[in-house]
Amino acid sequence: MSGGTSLKADDLIRSLKDQFSQFSDRRDPLRIEIPMEDFLISGFAMYSLKFPSLLNFETEMKDKRNFSNMKGLFGVERIPSDTRMREVVDEVETEELRPCFKKIFARAQRSNILANEFSIWSGHYLLSVDGTGYYSSDSICCEQCLVKKVRDSETEELYHHQMLCGAIVKPGNKNVIPVCPEAIQKQDGRTKNDCERNAMKRFLLKFREDHPKLKTILLTDALHATLPNLDILEIMGMNYILSVKPGSHETLFKGIEKWETLNQIRTVVKEDEIGDKVKKKRIREYRFTNQILLANADVKRAVNFLDFVETIQWVGKHGVLKEKRVHYSWVTDLSIFDSNCEEFARAGRTRWKIENETFNTLKNQGYEFEHNFGHGYKNLSVNMAHLMMLAFLVDQLQALGCSSFRRAFVRAHETISRLWEYIKSLHTFFPVQLKNWEMLYGVIFEPDEWIKVENLKRE
Ligand SMILES: [Zn+2]
Known part of the structure; x- marks a missing residue:
């Protein structure tokens, strides 16, 4: 703190x-x-x-x-x-x-x-x-x-x-x-x-x-990636990274297809190895472009587009090649480059x-x-x-x-539901009146120490 x-x-x-x-x-x-x-x-x-x-x-x-x-x-x-x-x-x-x-x-x-x-x-x-x-x-x-x-x-x-x-x-x-x-x-x-x-x-x-x-960057699902919303965000001086989908953003995705044929879409591919017991190959593909139309209704409203596909491949039982894939697309008002496309995808996924x-x-x-x-x-x-x-x-x-909360949390084996159980049972069954939260967390963290101190006070 x-x-x-x-x-x-x-x-x-x-x-x-x-x-x-x-x-x-x-x-x-x-x-x-x-x-x-x-x-x-x-x-x-x-x-x-x-x-x-x-x-x-x-x-x-x-x-x-x-x-x-x-x-x-x-x-x-x-x-x-x-x-x-x-x-x-x-x-x-x-x-x-x-x-x-x-x-x-x-x-x-x-x-x-x-x-x-x-x-x-x-x-x-x-x-x-x-x-x-x-x-x-x-x-x-x-x-x-x-x-x-x-x-x-x-x-x-x-x-x-x-x-x-x-x-x-x-x-x-x-x-x-x-x-x-x-x-x-x-x-x-x-x-x-x-x-x-x-x-x-x-x-x-x-x-x-x-x-x-x-300074706010809004993250939402595709329902909110609309022209009226972008207007509101601009008026309010808020940035955005909003999910988009081919089904709900037809103009945008048609534009992307067209720009792809014109070589206007930049692609960055990153590969690495992950996993402890089973080695897995992770391929992350970032495709992006800046200043493309979100919808035909407003030709002045251009957005920046980022498409992200992550593929994880590994050899499963009996030597079968397994694959898991996730795919996201976003629009943003912030400019996307080779150097920041990874960070953008990480931020977008935080939604x-x-x-x-x-x-x-x-x-x-x-x-x-x-x-x-x-x-x-x-x-x-x-x-x-x-x-x-x-x-x-x-x-x-x-x-x-709050350090007292954290110490009590560690005592509850870092399981939040267990900490809630401790708190509720102390609240209900502890023989001494709880004077404040500091005391409650103190009792959870060091019950023996707490009893020792209380006994000393009584002597
Ligand atoms: Zn009601």
């Missing part, structure tokens, strides 16, 4: 709680029994401690010890019932959660973690953005639900929620820094379903508002981190993204998804810049 700003859980959570205390509260002031920040921090705590459901969380919190730990770890004075929590969080305007992301992100900037661990190409940052679904039901719905017809049915409908999520990523870095997501949902006053492309527009505008000076390191982690590594934490009538489902993303952000920053 450097730069003087702490990325320790205790400080990050205090910062969040501060922000939560500034949320508007529409409840009758005379009937406020639990402050707003306790509702939000309790929701956050549920994800932070990886509880599988709101009810499970509430049941556990009825235990006196659990409750006193909540006070130490999250500064919660009173924990609301699950029913009350649903009611109150449902009424919170989702946009009020945005400054929380900004505030925590600013800490990552001030601590230098962002610059040291994520910057590429003289201070640029790769922002990978993609949509994901996290809820679907044929009966329970809210004002924000997207609706689709069930296949082969005239009357049945399916309600669902999707979210456009973005994270700062870097090749070779296992961690990511998520930014505020944008719900793909019915917009105010509209009856029509929202779509991922519209959500992307809102996402980019709000991202730029939150981070006006961040997958939003699926692998973000969605998969959220869905399969304790956060239970697809579980239903209560649906509500207005914003509950979307707000809970935001609180979950905040918990993920806080965890990621600790992994990047």
